Amino acid sequence: MTTVTTDTELSKRFHWISRLLEGWSIYKKSFLGKIGLTLLAVFALMALCSSIPPLIDPMYQPMAGVDPEIFTATGPSTRHWLGTDFMGRDILSQLLTGARIAFMVGVSAAFMSVFLGTTIGMIAGYTGKFMDTFLMRLADMIMVMPALLVLLMLAALFGQLSIWFIVFFIALFRWPGVSRVIRAQTLSLKHRPFIEAARVAGASNLRIIFRHIMPNVLPLSFLYMTFQVTSAIIIEAALAFLGFGDPGTVSWGMMLQWVWKTGHMFKAPYWLLPPGICISLITLSFYMLGRAMDEVLDPRLRKEVETD
Amino acid sequence: MSRMVDPNLTPEDAALLIKEFGLDQPLWMQYLYYLKNFFTGHFGFSFHYGQPVVQIIGDRLPNTILLFTTSIILSALVGIFLGKIASWHKGEKTDTYLTLGALITHTAFLPWLALIMIWVFAYKLGWFPITGMISVEIWLDPKAGLWIKALDVLYHMTLPLTTLFLIHFGSYLLIMRSSMLDTLKEDYILTGRAKGLPEKVIRDHHAAPNAALPVVTSVGLSLAFSINGGALTETVFTWPGIGRELVFSVSHNDYPLAQASFLLIAIVVLLSNLVVDILYAYLDPRIRY
Numbered sequence: 265m266t267t268v269t270t271d272t273e274l275s276k277r278f279h280w281i282s283r284l285l286e287g288w289s290i291y292k293k294s295f296l297g298k299i300g301l302t303l304l305a306v307f308a309l310m311a312l313c314s315s316i317p318p319l320i321d322p323m324y325q326p327m328a329g330v331d332p333e334i335f336t337a338t339g340p341s342t343r344h345w346l347g348t349d350f351m352g353r354d355i356l357s358q359l360l361t362g363a364r365i366a367f368m369v370g371v372s373a374a375f376m377s378v379f380l381g382t383t384i385g386m387i388a389g390y391t392g393k394f395m396d397t398f399l400m401r402l403a404d405m406i407m408v409m410p411a412l413l414v415l416l417m418l419a420a421l422f423g424q425l426s427i428w429f430i431v432f433f434i435a436l437f438r439w440p441g442v443s444r445v446i447r448a449q450t451l452s453l454k455h456r457p458f459i460e461a462a463r464v465a466g467a468s469n470l471r472i473i474f475r476h477i478m479p480n481v482l483p484l485s486f487l488y489m490t491f492q493v494t495s496a497i498i499i500e501a502a503l504a505f506l507g508f509g510d511p512g513t514v515s516w517g518m519m520l521q522w523v524w525k526t527g528h529m530f531k532a533p534y535w536l537l538p539p540g541i542c543i544s545l546i547t548l549s550f551y552m553l554g555r556a557m558d559e560v561l562d563p564r565l566r567k568e569v570e571t572d
Numbered sequence: 573m574s575r576m577v578d579p580n581l582t583p584e585d586a587a588l589l590i591k592e593f594g595l596d597q598p599l600w601m602q603y604l605y606y607l608k609n610f611f612t613g614h615f616g617f618s619f620h621y622g623q624p625v626v627q628i629i630g631d632r633l634p635n636t637i638l639l640f641t642t643s644i645i646l647s648a649l650v651g652i653f654l655g656k657i658a659s660w661h662k663g664e665k666t667d668t669y670l671t672l673g674a675l676i677t678h679t680a681f682l683p684w685l686a687l688i689m690i691w692v693f694a695y696k697l698g699w700f701p702i703t704g705m706i707s708v709e710i711w712l713d714p715k716a717g718l719w720i721k722a723l724d725v726l727y728h729m730t731l732p733l734t735t736l737f738l739i740h741f742g743s744y745l746l747i748m749r750s751s752m753l754d755t756l757k758e759d760y761i762l763t764g765r766a767k768g769l770p771e772k773v774i775r776d777h778h779a780a781p782n783a784a785l786p787v788v789t790s791v792g793l794s795l796a797f798s799i800n801g802g803a804l805t806e807t808v809f810t811w812p813g814i815g816r817e818l819v820f821s822v823s824h825n826d827y828p829l830a831q832a833s834f835l836l837i838a839i840v841v842l843l844s845n846l847v848v849d850i851l852y853a854y855l856d857p858r859i860r861y
Contacts, residue, residue: 296675407793408841412800413818417834420822498681502804505683506819520684524808529687530695540684548679 287560297556303549307363307542314360324354326361326514337532347534350526355519359538362516366497366546369431369515373496376435378489381442382481386473388443389450400447403440411437412502419508427510430503434496442488449481483561490554494547501543516543610835616828620821625832628817633836635705636813639729640802643736648791651741652784655748659783660775662753670745678742682801686735686808693731700731703810732809739801740794747790752783785856792848795841814840 291297317324323331331344334352338344346355388399415433419425425433453459454477462476503509504517507525516539523529523536597605609615615625658670694702701707705728706721755761756779764774803815810816814833821829 408796408845410796410799410803410837410841413803413815413834413837416819416822417830420825420827420830494679499800501681502683502800506804506807507823520681520687524683524687529691533691536684536687536691540681540688543681543684544676544679547681548676551675551679 290560291556294556294559296552297559300549300552300556303545304553307546307549308367310360310363311367314357314364317354317357317360324357326353326358327512329353329357337528337535339532339534346538347532349519349522349535350528355535355538358514358519359516359542361514362519362539362542363546365427365513365515366501366543369427369434369500370493370497370546370550373431373434373438373500374489374492376432377438377492377496378442378485380435381439381488382446382478382485384439385443385446386450386477386481389447390454390469390473390477396447399443403443406437407440409437412499415499415503416506416508419503424511425503425508427500427513430500430510431496434499438492438495442485442492445484445488446481449484450477453477453480487554487557487561490550490557494550494554497543497547497550516540615832618821618826618829620824620826620829625828628829629814629832629836632812632814632817635811636802636806636815638725639732639736639806639811639813640798642729643733643740643802644791644798646733647737647740648744648787650737651744652748652780652787654741655745655787656752656775656780656783658745659749659752659756667749671749674742674745676742677738678740678746680739682735682739683804683808685738686732686805689731689735690808701728704728705812729811732805732811735809736798736801736805740798743794744787744790748783748787751786752779755779755783758782781855785852788848788852788855792845792852795844795848799837799841 314326318326318329321329323329331348331352331354334344334348336352337348337350338352339347341347344354344356346359348354349358384399384403388396411434414437415425415430418433422429459472459476462472467475500509500515501517501520504515505521505524507521509515509518509521519539520536520543523532523539529536615629617623618625618628621628654670654674658667661667690702694700705725707724707728761774761779764778769778799815802813803819805811806813806816807819814836818830818833818837820826821833
């Protein structure tokens with residue numbers, strides 16, 4: 265008798281693990297998902313390795329380290345596996361640091377915008393009426409603004425922007441898409457029996473939102489987070505490419521700007537190709553991850569597995 | 573106040589500038605000044621060009637509209653067409669290649685793609701001009717007719733247009749594909765098959781027009797993305813448009829020009845959203861506002 269109760273308790277406590285495993289079993293079937301995850305693992309490894317080259321020799325510092333014997337852009341060699349840029353800085357170590365910056369920018373901006381979007385979407389969907397109209401019209405307004413150009417204007421006003429300022433503003437511009445989806449989901453949840461039951465039992469509005477609605481919309485939020493990461497990385501890279509990035513960071517967009525502005529784009533393909541390929545591949549892999557997760561969250565597919 | 577005035581200006585020039593924009597007034601008065609200038613069509617002079625801002629913007633606007641609308645219409649049409657094909661061959665090789673190709677071009681980093689295009693097609697192969705919009709010798713030649721000039725612009729436009737097209741058509745293809753797959757499950761498709769209509773008629777006349785509606789919506793929703801892309805493309809290809817002018821004026825602290833370009837882009841965004849909404853109502857008779 266006791267073993268049975270502990271069993272059910274255990275399965276209750278670890279319910280999320282079984283759900284996760286179930287999700288993983290669907291995810292595994294997606295070819296795109298597997299490619300995406302592999303690529304992301306490679307980029308994560310690059311980000312982790314970013315601090316190794318400077319430890320070997322200070323000339324591998326991505327920003328300040330200059331090879332004492334090289335003063336121009338040179339091609340790949342044993343000393344510099346991917347060559348050096350116009351003042352003798354190592355391209356490989358810049359590329360590794362760029363991976364770290366891309367993850368940092370992408371994940372933190374996505375997290376903030378998804379946090380904002382989920383909260384605003386839930387509030388708009390749950391309270392309805394004036395608040396709903398107000399928040400959704402605000403979302404419409406922000407949604408049509410070209411974030412890159414607004415950031416450009418801000419750069420013109422405030423001079424050089426720091427990387428955290430950029431991250432914060434990307435998040436501020438990217439929440440409307442998330443909040444629309446979350447609002448629609450909240451609207452469909454609002455009149456379900458379990459919400460009514462919670463209300464009858466005397467739960468406050470805040471408790472209903474955070475205890476009963478939030479767990480049901482969070483999977484969707486996570487899905488949108490992957491797409492947000494993509495757009496955050498692209499916006500930061502584009503801003504850096506135009507010369508308005510944080511001058512203290514080495515991002516891939518910054519590397520492309522150096523190639524472009526110093527006029528090496530025809531002379532130095534070994535310098536032009538790697539950062540662009542990296543940006544394109546990291547956005548591609550997050551996009552693939554999102555599409556595969558979309559399949560995991562699709563209720564039609566989930567049902568198939570549950571009936572097994 | 574201090575942000576607007578370049579520290580390198582002579583005191584007289586600075587005083588003139590302060591007077592023109594009312595910069596010594598409190599902020600709300602400055603805003604009223606701005607509104608007055610806005611409604612009387614007085615946008616000031618560009619610091620860099622020394623010309624009236626209205627004139628510069630008027631010069632650049634047609635170029636941007638030409639490149640932007642052509643690329644959006646082209647990529648939407650091709651996206652719809654290829655999406656239709658992909659969904660029709662669902663699960664086959666055609667579908668896999670089209671979807672994968674769409675994903676890869678759609679997620680490519682635009683400025684980098686533009687640089688690669690220039691590098692390969694303009695520099696290595698020499699098929700197209702590297703930058704710019706017109707060849708000066710053709711436009712200065714009095715004998716050159718309108719057609720030659722148009723062809724010249726088209727020749728210069730090929731690379732920027734291809735870049736924008738490659739970036740954009742992928743998302744339309746993916747949307748069209750999934751919407752088409754949903755549409756094919758509808759009852760009226762089954763009815764069409766039961767009536768014995770040819771598959772081609774069902775695909776092109778029954779399914780595709782209905783499935784294309786979400787693509788129209790997404791053109792409107794992705795407009796912000798397209799405008800970002802347009803500005804980047806114009807900058808890399810030095811296409812004399814509004815987006816490039818905005819980037820340029822921001823880098824050179826040319827505030828009147830930056831302000832006016834930004835305002836114009838805002839107006840363009842609003843107008844094109846309106847156009848998309850009207851188009852949507854026209855295409856889908858079920859929609860009534």
